Amino acid sequence: MDSSFAPPFFIAKLSPSEQQVDAWADQSLLDSLEQGGVDWPSSCRNGTCRTCLGQLVSGKVRYEIDWPGLSPEELEQGCVLPCVAYPEEDLVLEDPL
Numbered sequence: 001m002d003s004s005f006a007p008p009f010f011i012a013k014l015s016p017s018e019q020q021v022d023a024w025a026d027q028s029l030l031d032s033l034e035q036g037g038v039d040w041p042s043s044c045r046n047g048t049c050r051t052c053l054g055q056l057v058s059g060k061v062r063y064e065i066d067w068p069g070l071s072p073e074e075l076e077q078g079c080v081l082p083c084v085a086y087p088e089e090d091l092v093l094e095d096p097l
């Protein structure tokens with residue numbers, strides 16, 4: 001097996017509920033959460049309304065748009081917009097409010 005092969009998905013865990021979903025590298029975190037049966041709030045699905053705003057406990061995401069609707073301070077604090085975020089490794093997220 002080619003050792004440079006990137007895993008097609010990571011694990012996204014919710015805390016403290018411990019719900020867990022497959023977080024596919026090539027689809028938004030919101031889509032993965034919904035596919036995994038998580039009832040995550042959403043509206044615009046394009047990174048502007050902030051309805052889906054969540055909090056990362058650990059792990060890293062990337063954005064495919066330049067401005068994901070978060071301030072640099074919020075990004076630093078681990079805020080995440082799952083509708084436009086793609087996982088780069090296993091994640092832990094706080095449960096949605």
Ligand code: FES
Nearest residue numbers: 043045050052083
């Ligand atoms: S659903 Fe609107 S910012 Fe994510």
